[in-house]
Amino acid sequence: MDDLYREIIIEHYKNPLHKGRIEKSDYGFEDENPLCGDHIHIDLQVDDEQNVIDAKFDGQGCAISVASADLLLDSVIGKNIEELKGLGKQDILDMLGIELSPVRLKCALLSLKVLKAAIYELKESSDALTE
């Protein structure tokens, strides 16, 4: 029916690997997409060297936003916080392997925005974080 809904996206939406909360998280942030009311919370746990040892997300969203959150968190485990600061829009699009309209891009980038706000320990997130 549509290339957008590739199997990998449906799979991560229906059976996300990293859904939940981390009780003693080192970094955490929550935000929403005002356009649709979707919201997402991300928790990260790191070791003494600031390497991510666990990452979880919670919240509600469409297949694109949930799948991108799950794929993103899958990719950050084992990486250093400093490394994550370099993540951008293209990394998400590469993970999803699809083209997106500007409206749906916001769904796809919500988790990256939340992750960046978490690791920079910001009070408010901004679209500029996902450039």
Add this chain to the structure above:
Amino acid sequence: MVGETIIRDFPILARTLHQDKKLIYLDSAATSQKPIRVIEAMDAYYHLTNANVHRGIHTLAEKSTEDYESARKRIANFVGVNDEKQIIFTRNTTESINLIAKSWGQQNLQPGDVVLLTEMEHHSNIVPWYMLREEKDIRVEFIRVTSDGELDLEHLKSLLKFAPKLVSFMHVSNVLGTINPAKEIVRSAHEAGAIVLVDGAQSVPHMPVDITELDADFYAFSAHKMCGPTGIGILYGKEGLLESMPPFLGGGDMIRKVTFEGFKANDLPYKFEAGTPAIAEAIGFGAAIDYLSSLGMDAIYTHEKQLASYAYNALSEVNGLEILGPGADRRCGVLSFTLEGIHPHDIAQLLDQEGIAVRAGHHCAMPLHDKLMIPASTRASMYLYNTNQDIEALILGLRKVIEVFN
């Protein structure tokens, strides 16, 4: 008369999407499509008549003023208003409500005064009052919505004991499709001494509305949801109220006299129409009124009631689908629903691939969605040009959506 036979009046409905998919437009609650005569009326204005109104002596200025004012008269007549000076051109329903909040609200509301809204309101009938609350410390209360998606009239009764200064509610819900008992609410509110504002954005396009009979003090609606262009809407107000209110925006057209000392406001309705108005849009609006009148609002209403009940029954048969709002007999052609395990954005995106246009999200009613405890919904909304085939296409589309996710 309506449905199948008038599809050819709407050029856009002949187009296809994604190569060969016929457009199935089910988003008329957001904005309606425009018939050829509305498009041509505006085109003719720019080709033949374009000139500013209420200013010039020349032929074109006189003609455009005449056409502009004739539109106002036909719009007044369409909603049962005899005196067209009570019909003010605004940008849209939202601006009409803001005008009341800024002008009437500023003048008449004091700290602690109650403004009564409903839980099903569109943001445009909530935020202006929240903005006024920040300035004037008024109280904003909400009439409850029942589990059937209707207004709790017992709750209204108990809230009226607070002696609200204003009761402001939507005639027809843009999410639930509920047709509110407007006349009954206006009467009870008046008995409690309140002024009443009715948001008619979803009612005037779809059913016969007689504002005089309804006895509303203010009534607002938009052209673009009723076959007319964007950028123009109406605020109706009772003459005495409009006379006593201060102007909304200052500028040309709204003044009688300006000196180095001050200004004197113009007569109604111009007092509330500052600056060059949307002339082509008013003329297009007039053409839309003529078009709807030629078909008859009773016939349009009957057609949509039939469609709504056909859609209600068909949608009810889809597994995991839940329709928001009242039963088929107590609603209009706005059907919002949730589908288990599939997000509205994904539904709308997949339906779009089939050429079907629906809306996904909170439809500018976040508080109502909070109340229903859902983040978003999918909305299929119908109008005079929709047919049972469109509903069948929607159902087929939804079955494909379910297939993708299974």
